[in-house]
Amino acid sequence: MNAHTPAPPAPEGLEGVVAARTVLSEVDGQAGRLIIRGRSLDDLIGQTRFEDLVSLLFEGFYEDLPADLTAALGVARSEVFAEVRHLDTDLAAQAPVEAVRALMARLADGDDLPTALRLIAAPAVFTPAVIRVQAGQAPIPPDPASPHAVDILRMLTGTPPSQTQAAGLDAYLVTVADHGLNASTFAARVVASTRAGLTSAVLAGLSALKGPLHGGAPGPVIEMLDGIGQPENARAWIEGALARGERLMGFGHRIYRVRDPRADALKGPVRALAASAGVRPGRVAFAEAVEAAALDILRTHKPDRPLDTNVEFYTALLLEALDFPPKAFTCVFAMGRVAGWLAHAREQLATGRLVRPQSVYVGPEPRQGS
Ligand code: ACO
Numbered sequence: 447m448n449a450h451t452p453a454p455p456a457p458e459g460l461e462g463v464v465a466a467r468t469v470l471s472e473v474d475g476q477a478g479r480l481i482i483r484g485r486s487l488d489d490l491i492g493q494t495r496f497e498d499l500v501s502l503l504f505e506g507f508y509e510d511l512p513a514d515l516t517a518a519l520g521v522a523r524s525e526v527f528a529e530v531r532h533l534d535t536d537l538a539a540q541a542p543v544e545a546v547r548a549l550m551a552r553l554a555d556g557d558d559l560p561t562a563l564r565l566i567a568a569p570a571v572f573t574p575a576v577i578r579v580q581a582g583q584a585p586i587p588p589d590p591a592s593p594h595a596v597d598i599l600r601m602l603t604g605t606p607p608s609q610t611q612a613a614g615l616d617a618y619l620v621t622v623a624d625h626g627l628n629a630s631t632f633a634a635r636v637v638a639s640t641r642a643g644l645t646s647a648v649l650a651g652l653s654a655l656k657g658p659l660h661g662g663a664p665g666p667v668i669e670m671l672d673g674i675g676q677p678e679n680a681r682a683w684i685e686g687a688l689a690r691g692e693r694l695m696g697f698g699h700r701i702y703r704v705r706d707p708r709a710d711a712l713k714g715p716v717r718a719l720a721a722s723a724g725v726r727p728g729r730v731a732f733a734e735a736v737e738a739a740a741l742d743i744l745r746t747h748k749p750d751r752p753l754d755t756n757v758e759f760y761t762a763l764l765l766e767a768l769d770f771p772p773k774a775f776t777c778v779f780a781m782g783r784v785a786g787w788l789a790h791a792r793e794q795l796a797t798g799r800l801v802r803p804q805s806v807y808v809g810p811e812p813r814q815g816s
Pocket of ligand 1: 459658659660661663692693694695696697698699700701748751753756757758
C-alpha cells in the first residue's frame with residue numbers, strides 16, 4: 447500500500463469499528479450484559495440514585511468531585527432555571543427536544559465541574575418547564591434540597607411524587623445513563639476532541655439522540671400501542687407495518703443480538719408503577735401481548751437477523767406511567783444520557799487526540815484542462 451492507497455473503508459455505519467478505549471461502560475451484545483464502571487446494571491438498578499451514578503461515572507475526571515452530588519446538583523438546577531424565562535411562545539411551539547436544546551444552547555461552554563453539573567441539571571429543569579408551558583401552565587422552580595428524580599417529577603406535576611414514582615424515574619435515569627459508543631455518545635466525543643467545550647459536546651449528543659433510530663423511538667412505541675388498541679389486533683397491525691417496509695420501534699439493536707438487558711431492568715419499575723394508583727389497568731399486560739406478537743413475527747420476517755426488544759419499548763411504558771407526554775420522551779432520555787456524554791467527553795479530552803477519520807473519494811475526477 448503506497449501513500450496514495452487509502453486503507454479499505456470501514457463498513458457503512460462503522461459497524462464493528464473500535465473508535466475509543468473507555469473505562470465507563472461495556473455493552474456485551476452476545477451475552478446481553480451492560481457493565482458500568484465495574485458494576486452490572488442488575489446491581490445498580492434499585493440500589494443507586496441517579497446522582498450517585500453520576501459520581502460513579504465522573505470518578506477520576508474531576509479532582510473537586512464531592513462525595514455526594516445531591517446538593518451541588520440542586521444548586522445547578524436552581525442556576526439553570528434562570529434560562530426558563532427565555533422560553534417564549536416561538537420556542538414553546540417547537541418539539542420539546544428542540545425547545546430544550548435551544549435553552550441548553552444558552553449555557554456557556556467550559557470543561558469544569560460546575561459546567562458539567564449545569565448540563566446535567568439543564569434537561570431535568572427545562573423538560574418539565576417546556577411540557578408545562580406547552581400545556582398552558584406556569585413552570586415550577588426547582589427545590590435545590592430535593593433529590594434529583596424527586597425534583598424532576600415535582601417540577602412536572604406540581605406535587606411531590608410517591609416513592610414508587612421517584613424510584614421508577616431513578617431506575618430509568620440509571621438504566622440509560624451510559625451505553626458504550628452509541629451514536630450520541632460518539633457525536634459528543636468527536637466534538638469534545640476538538641476542545642470545543644462540554645456544552646458543545648452535549649448539544650451534539652442531544653442532536654444525535656433525537657433521531658427515531660436512536661432516542662426518538664419511545665414516543666412512536668406509544669403510537670404503535672395506541673394504533674393497535676386491542677391485543678387481538680396486534681398481529682395484523684404489525685404485519686401491515688412490516689409489509690409497508692416500516693421498522694417496529696422498540697425492537698432491534700446494533701450491538702445486542704439477544705434481548706437488551708435494559709428492557710428487563712425497566713420491567714420491575716414498570717410493574718411497580720402499574721400496581722400503584724392512577725395507572726391504566728391492563729396496560730402492561732397489553733404491551734406484553736404486543737411484544738410477544740412482534741417478536742414472533744420478527745423471527746419470521748428476518749430469520750437471519752436476531753431482532754429482540756430494546757430499551758425503548760419499556761421506556762415508553764415507564765415514562766407514560768410517570769405522566770410524561772410521549773412527545774417529550776426523548777428529553778427524559780437526555781436527562782439520564784447527559785451523564786454518559788459528559789463522562790465520555792472528559793475521557794476523550796484526557797486522550798488529547800482529535801478524532802479525525804478519513805473518507806474514500808468515489809466522485810468524478812476533475813475534467814482535463816478545466
Ligand atoms: N423492525 C423491523 N425490521 C428491523 C428492525 C425493526 N425494529 N430493526 C432492524 N430491522 C431489519 C432492517 O430493516 C434490516 O433489514 P434489511 O437487511 O432487509 O434492510 C435488518 O433488520 C438489519 O437491520 P440493520 O439496519 O442492519 O440494523 P442496525 O444495526 O442498523 O439497526 C436499529 C439498529 C437502528 C436500532 C434498528 O434495529 C431499528 O431501526 N430499530 C427500531 C428503532 C428503535 O427501536 N431504536 C432504538 C434503539 S435503542 C437506542 O438507541 C437507545
